Amino acid sequence: MMKKLCELVTIEENNENCVVLKVKPNKRLELIKLGCFNGNEVIFVLTKGDDETIRIIEDSKKSYSWDRHTLVVDNMNVKRQLITECIIRDMDIYCGKNKKLILKSMRDLSEPIVEHTIKFILSRKVDVHKDDEYYGFFDTINDAKLHFEKLGFHLSFKEMKVTQTGVVVCYFKISKPNKKIIRKQLLKHTIIKNSSIYSNIIELEVNIIDKVNKTSVVDITTHCK
Incomplete structure (x- = not known):
């Protein structure tokens, strides 16, 4: 590949x-x-x-x-x-x-979370804006969501609202854990002597990701007609 x-x-x-x-x-x-x-x-x-x-x-x-x-x-x-x-x-x-936004993106790369606001504006195609700036077009909302998932973002539905103009706005939580930090924690855990070490590694990885998602999230705004 x-x-x-x-x-x-x-x-x-x-x-x-x-x-x-x-x-x-x-x-x-x-x-x-x-x-x-x-x-x-x-x-x-x-x-x-x-x-x-x-x-x-x-x-x-x-x-x-x-x-x-x-x-x-x-x-x-x-x-x-x-x-x-x-x-x-x-x-x-x-x-x-x-x-x-430039100063925000000059973060320490070891930080576990990257936060953004994304707008999905649905017409004939999905017009996506990231941090209030144009990002790109996608055929469907699912295509747009899949794109950000492939980039390592975790999405979860938050709420839905309807604006005065009749536009349906769907809010999602988005967070991006730093894989380097997760791998470092896993490596540290493997040093511990334990007969069920494999299951412990899997449990630790899930806990780390869950903790990251709870500590810092950001909305993705989806506009749908």
Whole structure:
């Protein structure tokens, strides 16, 4: 199975101005398999704000950059899409022009919860907004929910309301536990000598996830006509 870009890079920097990704050692072949990279790229930089400029640095120290307004060939557009989706969707880092949200997404990556407000606006297609900014279109609400579940979010229904204009609003709780923290807790637990250690690991994992979901949740707003 072909790996995603987020599996081939590490975050070197996430500040108010940009996100810097470094390609992991011995991942050049996997990078080539994505179909648009040469395998000599070592650094990807995404500048935050209106333009969202992409900069790529190669192992020869040669670099090139372009923003969202620059007319480029299809290959460059694919690179932009892979890099922005890696940072904004898979790594869940905000790169728009809202300074408050930028500061929020500069969190310590060891924190167990990432919180957002999502709007599902139903017309012919589902128009999705994340943190009050446009996110994308989906054919159905189920497709939209499945998308966020695949990104590691846990969703649970909260309540339903009807607005004065007749729009049905469904609220969901959403939370995203940090898998690294869960694995660290599991590894620590395996050191304990116990004849039923396997069942204890499974129970611990469930308890950790439940605890995370209870301590910090956020609403997903679904608008349905």
